[in-house]
Amino acid sequence: MSIQPDLFGDYDRAQEQAQRWRQPATCPACGTQEPSGYLLRQNHGADPDQPGICGFPPGEHPNYAAMCVAQYLVRNHIIHATRTGNAEQLTRDKTRGRQLGLDVDAIEATAREETRKKNKGPTRHH
Numbered sequence: 001m002s003i004q005p006d007l008f009g010d011y012d013r014a015q016e017q018a019q020r021w022r023q024p025a026t027c028p029a030c031g032t033q034e035p036s037g038y039l040l041r042q043n044h045g046a047d048p049d050q051p052g053i054c055g056f057p058p059g060e061h062p063n064y065a066a067m068c069v070a071q072y073l074v075r076n077h078i079i080h081a082t083r084t085g086n087a088e089q090l091t092r093d094k095t096r097g098r099q100l101g102l103d104v105d106a107i108e109a110t111a112r113e114e115t116r117k118k119n120k121g122p123t124r125h126h
Helices: 010-022 037-044 069-084 087-099 104-120
Strands: 050-053
Touching (some): 037 069, 069 087
């Protein structure tokens, strides 16, 4: 069996990248360490080979801004639990939000204020 020479280093680069994706990796946004680069990409949107989230430069994602995917989802869960009055879910989501470095009390306060303003607004009569 003959081996095709790798003239441009593609094979070596691919092997190096595969090795990096198997190593533990830390999310640049929340600081959570995942067991592998693959899980970092799946759970946080961060790539161990480049800065930023989902291919956008750090802080420039149009939806997540400086948050990772995990932070963004948990933030939305906190908002939803606050708006719906689901205390059990809110407790769980705030715990996870703290683990991800979110200011959960500020998120909850903002959601409560937005809900209060929305409910205080003009009512529709049918």
